[in-house]
Each structure stands twice: as structure tokens, then as C-alpha cells.
Amino acid sequence: MNRDEIQSKVREILADTLSVDEADIQPTSTLKGDLGAESIDYLDISFQLEKGFGFKIGQNELFPQGVAQDPTYVKDGRVTAEGIAALEERLPHFDFARFKQDPQLSKIHEIFTVDAIVNFVQAKIAAQA
Amino acid sequence: MRWMWIDRIIEFQPRVRLVSIKNVSMAEEHLHDHFAADTPAQGDRPAMPVMPSSLILEGMAQSAGVLIGHADGFLHKVVLAKINRAEIASDVFAGMTIRHTARIDRLDAMGASTVGTVEAFLPGTDRPGPQRIAEIDLMFSFIDRNMSGMDFPEHNFVFSESFKTLLRMSGIEDPCGTVGQSA
Incomplete structure (x- = not known):
């Protein structure tokens, strides 16, 4: 399945x-x-991606949790350097460049774009091959 | 007392499928206040009372909720989080029995999705059923593990005493003995 087909699905x-x-x-x-x-x-999106593409998504693999509650990762409403590093490690296919310029926790959802999901699916399919 | 919209569980395959029934009675108050849009009162003829679709949906949510709750021993609070599909094609009247069949589609540590059908039986008529009247697909969240990080009371307020009674009446064992426990 090429990237266009993944994106379409x-x-x-x-x-x-x-x-x-x-x-x-x-x-x-x-x-x-x-x-x-x-x-x-x-x-729901995780479930539908699993069904649609036939792979299993582990807990925290696509939408990690616990970052906002960890005081090492968030201070005064901003994601710390350690927090960003942890997120980058968990989400290697996401683009953090823009978020790093102003890492307010309230803006973390901006990394979850359609392209990021396509990157994730593409990597999962490649890992299965 | 919780508002229960299923009377009995008649089939149960843990982690797979649950079938429940509800007998719709004219004694139920909702039928005194809710009427079919296409059969309004005319002259001496009163409007036709029908069961609200929201309560049919609630019956499915309770059926699917028990199925999901049982899968982890009723240890976590299972709440209806999203209605993925609710297509209700026919009205439900007093005297009918409705049958909810809920199947687990996906189940993981965060929540579950279910697919379901509702059928109606109307004994003593030329169409006794079952007739498929609705398809209802739902999503549930284990709110102790919710993604927004919100805190909820520790005791399991979802699976209350009424659910314990329902399970006992239906001959289903509460796997961890936790249903109906108070704080």
C-alpha cells in the first residue's frame, strides 16, 4: 500500500x-x-485504524497518556525539554518542530495532524513487512 | 434504584456477546407522555404511545455495558462515551418484547466498541417477530483510565445494586463479587 492509498483510507x-x-x-x-x-x-480512531489496516496499536503508542500529569514533563503549563524528548521518543513519526517553538501544554494537540496519522500508519505497515 | 431498561439477560458469552430482553408495559410512565409522530390523536382516538428511542438506546447501552464490565470483573467504571451509529426503523409499543443483542467489536485497556441489533416481538399478531427494528453501535470508556486525566470517585457507581440483581436473576456470576459494592 503506497502513501496515497494510506492517506485516502x-x-x-x-x-x-x-x-x-x-x-x-x-x-x-x-x-x-x-x-x-x-x-x-x-x-475510536485507534480502533478504526486497527480494523482498517489490520494491525494492533498498543496502549499509548499513538496517543500517549500520562505526560500532562507528570511534573517532570510539564511545568507551569509548558512541556519541559524532558517532556518533549519523551514525546519524540514515543512518537518518532510526528513533527514537533512547530510545537517546540512554543511548547504550551494546551497546544500539544497540534502535533496530532492527519499527516502524522498517515506517517504512523505507514511506519506500522513497513514494520509488518 | 437505577433506571433499568433491560429485564433479563437470556444469553451470555463472556467477552463476546450478550442478549437481553425487555418487556414493554403500559404501566411504564414514559408511555403516558410520548407518542408516535405519525399517529396523533384524532377526534375520540387517542395518540399512540411509543417507547422513546433514547430508552431503546439506553437498553442497548446497559446490555453492552454489562458485557464489557464483566470482561474485567466489573473492576472498572464503564460509561457510554459515544454513539457511533443508532438507526431505529420502527416504533416500539406496549405489549412488545424487545431483544438487544450486543457484541464486542473491540476491547482494550482504555475502552471498547460494540455493535448491536434490536429486534421486536409482538405475540398474538400475524407478525409475532422477531423483526429487526434497530442497529446501535456504541463506544464505552473505562473512565478510571480516561485520556483527559480527570479524577472520579473510587467506588464503582456504574455497576450498582440493580445490576447485581439483574445478574443474579439472569444466573450470571459476578466474577469478582464487586458489583453493587458501595464506597
Whole structure:
């Protein structure tokens, strides 16, 4: 499956789980800010990606938890350098460049873009091959 | 007393499938206040009371919720988090029995998704059933492990005494004896 095919299927899944038009789903769209995802939608998206692509997504593999509650990782509402390093390690296929410029915890959802999901799926499929 | 919208569990395969029934009675108060849109009162003829779709959905949520709760011994609070699909094609009237069949589609440490069908039986008529009247797919969250990091009370307020009664009446063992425990 090439990247275009993955992207097409990811858009289909996101349109269905988030009840949005596929036309509104762009590679740079953020799941929460642009597409209106709520916390339960992240679990739904994980389930649908598993079904759609036939792989298993481990807990915290795609949408890691616990960062916001860890005082080492978050101080005064900002993600610390240690926190960013931990996230980068857990999410190697996500782009943190923009977030690093202003690492407010309230903006962490901006890393979860359609492109990031496509990167994740592409890496999972490659790992299976 | 919790508002229960299933009367009995009639089939149960742990972690796979649960089938429950509800007998709809004219004595239920909701039927005194909720009527079919296509059969309004006309002259001396009263409007036709029907079961609200939200309560049919709640019956499915309770059926699927028990199935998911049982999968981890009712140790965690299972709450309905999302309605992925709810297509209800026919009205439900007093005298009908409705049957909910819930199946686990996905289950992990954070939550679960279920797919379900609802069928109706109307004995004593030329269409006694079962007739498929609804398809309801749901998502549940284990709120102790919710993604937003919110805190909830420690005691399991979801699986209350009423669920314990339901399980006992249906001959289903509470695997950890935790259902109905107070704080």
C-alpha cells in the first residue's frame, strides 16, 4: 500500500469517526482543532485504524497518556525539554518542530495532524513487512 | 434504584456477546407522555404511545455495558462515551418484547466498541417477530483510565445494586463479587 492509498483510507476513517466531510480533511488538519475530535474519538480512531489496516496499536503508542500529569514533563503549563524528548521518543513519526517553538501544554494537540496519522500508519505497515 | 431498561439477560458469552430482553408495559410512565409522530390523536382516538428511542438506546447501552464490565470483573467504571451509529426503523409499543443483542467489536485497556441489533416481538399478531427494528453501535470508556486525566470517585457507581440483581436473576456470576459494592 503506497502513501496515497494510506492517506485516502485514513481520510475515510477520520471522516467516518469524526463525522466530517472528506473534503475538509487536509494533511495539515489537526484532529482536535480543525476536525473537532474529543478524547473518546482518539480511542475510536485507534480502533478504526486497527480494523482498517489490520494491525494492533498498543496502549499509548499513538496517543500517549500520562505526560500532562507528570511534573517532570510539564511545568507551569509548558512541556519541559524532558517532556518533549519523551514525546519524540514515543512518537518518532510526528513533527514537533512547530510545537517546540512554543511548547504550551494546551497546544500539544497540534502535533496530532492527519499527516502524522498517515506517517504512523505507514511506519506500522513497513514494520509488518 | 437505577433506571433499568433491560429485564433479563437470556444469553451470555463472556467477552463476546450478550442478549437481553425487555418487556414493554403500559404501566411504564414514559408511555403516558410520548407518542408516535405519525399517529396523533384524532377526534375520540387517542395518540399512540411509543417507547422513546433514547430508552431503546439506553437498553442497548446497559446490555453492552454489562458485557464489557464483566470482561474485567466489573473492576472498572464503564460509561457510554459515544454513539457511533443508532438507526431505529420502527416504533416500539406496549405489549412488545424487545431483544438487544450486543457484541464486542473491540476491547482494550482504555475502552471498547460494540455493535448491536434490536429486534421486536409482538405475540398474538400475524407478525409475532422477531423483526429487526434497530442497529446501535456504541463506544464505552473505562473512565478510571480516561485520556483527559480527570479524577472520579473510587467506588464503582456504574455497576450498582440493580445490576447485581439483574445478574443474579439472569444466573450470571459476578466474577469478582464487586458489583453493587458501595464506597
